[in-house]
Amino acid sequence: MLNDSSQSKKSHRRKSSVKVDPFESSDLYYGPITDPSNVNTSFGRLRTRSVITPKPKYHSFGNSLTSFSNDSEDNDSNSGSGRLSRANFHIHNDDDHDNHLESIINSKITGKEYSNNNHYLNLKNLRDLNKSSSSTNIPVISDSDNEINNHTDLESDVSDDNDDKDDLYAVSMKSHSTGSLVAESDIALSNENFAEPTEYGNTSIMKPKFKTSLKSKKLDSVKSTIFPNSTESSSTSSFKSNVPLPSTNTRGNSLIPNRDTFSPSPSPSTPTIRRRGSADMSSSTINSKRFFISDIDATLNELLTNEDTDQNCQITIDDKGPKVLKLGTANSAGFNQYDIRGTYMLSNLLQELTIAKRFGRKQMILDEARLNENPVSRLYRLITTSFWKNLTRQVTETSILEMAKDTKISSEGAKYPRIYIPYDEAEQFYYYSKISEKYDSFNLKVEYLPKIITDDYVKSINDYPGLLALAVRHKSDKYGDLEGYQYVVPGGRFNEQYGWDSYFETLGLLSCNILEPCIGMCENFIFEINHYGKILNANRSYYLCRSQPPFLTDMTLRIFDYMKEKSNNLDIDFLKRAFLAAIKEYNEVWTSYPRLDPITGLSTYHPSGKGIPPETEASHFISVLTPYCEKYELSFDELQEKYNNGLIEEPELDEYFLHDRAVRESGHDTSYRLEGICANLATIDLNCLLFKYEKDISFVIKTYFNNELEYNGSIETSEKWEKLAEIRRGLIDKYMWNEKNSLYYDYNIKIKGQSNYESVTAFYALWAGVCTPERAKILIENSLHKFEEFGGLVSGTKKSRGDLGVSKPSRQWDYPFAWAPHQILTWDGLKKYNRKDIAQRLSYRWLYLMTLSFVDFNGIVVEKYDATSERQPHKVEAEYGNQGSGFKGVATEGFGWVNASYLLGLKNLDILSKRALGMVTSPTDFFAKMNPTEKTKYGLAV
Numbered sequence: 001m002l003n004d005s006s007q008s009k010k011s012h013r014r015k016s017s018v019k020v021d022p023f024e025s026s027d028l029y030y031g032p033i034t035d036p037s038n039v040n041t042s043f044g045r046l047r048t049r050s051v052i053t054p055k056p057k058y059h060s061f062g063n064s065l066t067s068f069s070n071d072s073e074d075n076d077s078n079s080g081s082g083r084l085s086r087a088n089f090h091i092h093n094d095d096d097h098d099n100h101l102e103s104i105i106n107s108k109i110t111g112k113e114y115s116n117n118n119h120y121l122n123l124k125n126l127r128d129l130n131k132s133s134s135s136t137n138i139p140v141i142s143d144s145d146n147e148i149n150n151h152t153d154l155e156s157d158v159s160d161d162n163d164d165k166d167d168l169y170a171v172s173m174k175s176h177s178t179g180s181l182v183a184e185s186d187i188a189l190s191n192e193n194f195a196e197p198t199e200y201g202n203t204s205i206m207k208p209k210f211k212t213s214l215k216s217k218k219l220d221s222v223k224s225t226i227f228p229n230s231t232e233s234s235s236t237s238s239f240k241s242n243v244p245l246p247s248t249n250t251r252g253n254s255l256i257p258n259r260d261t262f263s264p265s266p267s268p269s270t271p272t273i274r275r276r277g278s279a280d281m282s283s284s285t286i287n288s289k290r291f292f293i294s295d296i297d298a299t300l301n302e303l304l305t306n307e308d309t310d311q312n313c314q315i316t317i318d319d320k321g322p323k324v325l326k327l328g329t330a331n332s333a334g335f336n337q338y339d340i341r342g343t344y345m346l347s348n349l350l351q352e353l354t355i356a357k358r359f360g361r362k363q364m365i366l367d368e369a370r371l372n373e374n375p376v377s378r379l380y381r382l383i384t385t386s387f388w389k390n391l392t393r394q395v396t397e398t399s400i401l402e403m404a405k406d407t408k409i410s411s412e413g414a415k416y417p418r419i420y421i422p423y424d425e426a427e428q429f430y431y432y433s434k435i436s437e438k439y440d441s442f443n444l445k446v447e448y449l450p451k452i453i454t455d456d457y458v459k460s461i462n463d464y465p466g467l468l469a470l471a472v473r474h475k476s477d478k479y480g481d482l483e484g485y486q487y488v489v490p491g492g493r494f495n496e497q498y499g500w501d502s503y504f505e506t507l508g509l510l511s512c513n514i515l516e517p518c519i520g521m522c523e524n525f526i527f528e529i530n531h532y533g534k535i536l537n538a539n540r541s542y543y544l545c546r547s548q549p550p551f552l553t554d555m556t557l558r559i560f561d562y563m564k565e566k567s568n569n570l571d572i573d574f575l576k577r578a579f580l581a582a583i584k585e586y587n588e589v590w591t592s593y594p595r596l597d598p599i600t601g602l603s604t605y606h607p608s609g610k611g612i613p614p615e616t617e618a619s620h621f622i623s624v625l626t627p628y629c630e631k632y633e634l635s636f637d638e639l640q641e642k643y644n645n646g647l648i649e650e651p652e653l654d655e656y657f658l659h660d661r662a663v664r665e666s667g668h669d670t671s672y673r674l675e676g677i678c679a680n681l682a683t684i685d686l687n688c689l690l691f692k693y694e695k696d697i698s699f700v701i702k703t704y705f706n707n708e709l710e711y712n713g714s715i716e717t718s719e720k721w722e723k724l725a726e727i728r729r730g731l732i733d734k735y736m737w738n739e740k741n742s743l744y745y746d747y748n749i750k751i752k753g754q755s756n757y758e759s760v761t762a763f764y765a766l767w768a769g770v771c772t773p774e775r776a777k778i779l780i781e782n783s784l785h786k787f788e789e790f791g792g793l794v795s796g797t798k799k800s801r802g803d804l805g806v807s808k809p810s811r812q813w814d815y816p817f818a819w820a821p822h823q824i825l826t827w828d829g830l831k832k833y834n835r836k837d838i839a840q841r842l843s844y845r846w847l848y849l850m851t852l853s854f855v856d857f858n859g860i861v862v863e864k865y866d867a868t869s870e871r872q873p874h875k876v877e878a879e880y881g882n883q884g885s886g887f888k889g890v891a892t893e894g895f896g897w898v899n900a901s902y903l904l905g906l907k908n909l910d911i912l913s914k915r916a917l918g919m920v921t922s923p924t925d926f927f928a929k930m931n932p933t934e935k936t937k938y939g940l941a942v
């Protein structure tokens with residue numbers, strides 16, 4: 001905690017060392033430099049104009065209304081073509097102007113609609129709106145005051161706001177290069193900014209507020225923007241914004257709930273030190289204008305016609321439109337028109353209009369702050385308030401009719417929604433049958449699964465795919481009065497609960513205080529283990545034979561610890577049921593035939609199953625099957641059908657598909673690391689995950705069950721599981737560590753040797769805690785660079801992947817592609833071994849990819865990224881393409897684990913990097929311009 005005098009010294013130092021030119025400050029610039037439309041017209045100029053506008057020329061009240069237009073100067077200042085001197089500007093007060101304006105308008109055209117303006121509103125309408133603002137249902141998207149209240153005390157750092165941050169600040173101020181990143185006033189980031197999302201479960205449409213008295217605030221902020229060294233504005237100190245939290249709590253500890261390090265985040269009422277308003281806020285909220293859009297359809301139409309030149313219903317840097325649209329402000333009765341300029345603002349406009357239209361609105365008031373919102377805040381806000389909600393599923397009487405449909409399979413039998421029920425779940429069968437009867441026009445098929453589910457049975461229902469029943473709870477005591485638990489789906493084509501996705505989604509959800517679906521996903525896993533024998537790849541019938549990477553123990557502990565911290569609730573029953581299920585899974589799935597290799601004692605991905613996986617994209621197996629089509633002179637479809645029905649026998653194909661199923665069980669579908677070989681590999685990732693199971697089970701038995709947990713009639717002890725973990729650690733060291741290359745490799749149990757594919761999953765060894773500190777150091781120092789690319793960690797090295805060609809198409813889990821789970825596990829692993837600095841650097845790289853794509857491509861958040869692409873990393877041409885990109889107008893889901901990675905990655909960033917991210921500063925530029933002290937905080941060599 002800083003004492004008063006040191007605080008004032010620091011703030012003095014900051015003040016005196018900062019100079020902000022509202023026309024040059026990069027703080028006022030949110031557009032990425034990659035956006036060609038922003039190159040000459042920074043947001044800074046555009047947004048500054050909203051604060052300081054050229055004095056309107058009121059030539060004569062009796063003259064044409066067009067004399068109020070500032071268009072020529074506006075365009076000038078917007079385009080940046082001529083540097084307008086400050087002397088030409090006056091501080092413009094919208095309210096005065098409005099009064100003035102209104103009286104003139106009244107005398108001129110009372111009640112008449114202007115037609116000489118694209119978006120002039122009907123003045124009478126506007127007055128009516130103003131009068132009835134409390135009851136009107138005209139939506140205001142992004143009312144800045146409301147938005148502010150939804151978030152937290154933004155303009156403040158936590159009072160003992162770690163010296164670390166202050167030092168960093170001071171250092172960065174001295175840095176010539178990064179100084180620009182830390183201009184006049186920092187976006188004060190406080191832990192409370194990550195308070196529980198208020199809009200989860202609701203829409204973000206807020207009640208309109210007209211004539212908000214922002215006048216004095218505006219003036220203050222204008223003053224502080226123009227004269228940064230002048231006395232601090234009193235009013236700015238109370239402003240808030242929705243800027244994300246720092247990665248650390250007040251003591252610099254990670255806020256990721258973890259049983260080793262978890263400490264509760266400060267309550268929203270923690271006393272804070274208020275800091276002066278930031279340029280970000282003054283321009284994005286305080287002086288924010290409100291636009292009135294009198295005809296949403298027409299505006300959308302105009303916007304898309306002009307700007308969506310490639311006609312994909314998104315406005316991106318690929319579009320070649322004019323990149324500008326005029327909107328009239330609500331306060332000026334449409335007289336003041338402002339350019340909405342550049343891809344980012346226009347695409348935000350498209351998104352806001354689309355949302356309003358989907359809510360059935362015809363007109364709207366739109367706050368400028370929604371259009372030029374700091375992209376980091378915007379993405380954070382969308383994930384926490386909208387994406388999670390849209391990805392959440394829960395079985396109810398009506399939702400099941402939609403949930404049970406599947407778009408991945410196109411057979412006749414897939415036309416109707418279908419649900420399969422475990423043979424011993426009579427009450428669920430009754431429940432779904434009743435729904436089916438009640439909504440008979442939906443044709444919901446309800447079917448029992450057999451007691452013994454064989455590979456042949458699963459293959460036989462491939463053309464009749466269905467959702468698999470999951471855990472339910474009673475709504476009342478009445479038989480059959482049930483409902484499902486909430487769970488989160490990955491998104492895009494993946495509309496069911498997946499195995500390992502659920503773990504990462506849980507981390508993301510907990511990080512923003514959303515608990516319920518996390519519990520639901522855990523309950524579903526317990527149900528799956530007890531009814532289907534394993535945690536399923538996902539709950540569709542064609543996934544019945546295989547699992548996915550196991551994370552249940554850590555997932556349960558994260559949830560358990562979270563509940564313990566938040567509500568002091570020790571849900572021992574939940575913990576016990578989950579850990580008993582995990583022990584069953586460990587014994588019966590991962591350390592049993594055929595997954596256990598009895599020779600080494602290591603485990604492999606090795607599911608059962610028959611035939612060609614029906615859920616893959618149609619073209620996936622072309623390169624593999626073409627030689628057989630030629631051999632049998634059959635079309636692709638004919639060959640598949642005959643092979644699946646056992647009419648063609650090809651042992652080599654059987655072997656190929658055995659490994660293909662294993663690849664899918666590994667979650668890394670697909671990759672040349674695993675193709676044609678996977679079931680023979682004891683992979684480093686699986687064995688690290690099992691080591692973690694062993695450690696977690698040992699910990700839980702000792703800590704919560706007095707070292708005795710009864711399982712299947714015998715007593716499980718902590719020592720037993722500790723010993724299993726130590727054995728596995730020895731096996732991993734023996735078979736997988738390669739001293740010469742300082743890397744862990746998969747071990748091939750058939751050829752009895754290490755694979756030579758360099759996979760980033762080697763870093764799971766850090767996450768699981770397999771490495772000694774010495775080995776961790778060697779691994780990090782000698783091998784991390786092999787995977788670190790511009791935008792984070794690639795799945796494998798280019799050398800390992802080899803050359804691609806017609807017969808060797810690119811695979812999505814190979815170089816140059818990068819996936820959220822790898823980033824998250826490596827960040828956490830690095831932190832475990834005290835390399836928070838590198839975790840920060842890697843997080844920055846990844847978050848940059850996400851933010852850049854989000855800004856330049858209409859708010860996109862996709863399943864995976866190309867970590868080597870500096871301009872359009874979301875464009876991934878491999879296998880089924882990139883999920884999350886096919887939306888119209890506005891992205892509504894993002895992608896589950898990628899959403900999570902954003903929230904978790906932000907927690908690894910300090911203020912400096914959050915600011916740089918908000919300005920979409922490329923990692924290369926950001927790191928290059930750091931001074932030596934800053935570099936150490938990112939693990940960069942000085």
Ligand SMILES: OC[C@H]1O[C@H](O[C@H]2O[C@H](CO)[C@@H](O)[C@H](O)[C@H]2O)[C@H](O)[C@@H](O)[C@@H]1O
Nearest residue numbers: 490494498501537615616664667668669
């Ligand atoms: O449909 C093709 C494959 O799709 C899934 O795999 C991919 O998406 C999953 C959900 O996000 C993810 O868990 C997996 O790691 C991805 O590769 C599915 O899991 C596969 O079994 C399926 O064949």
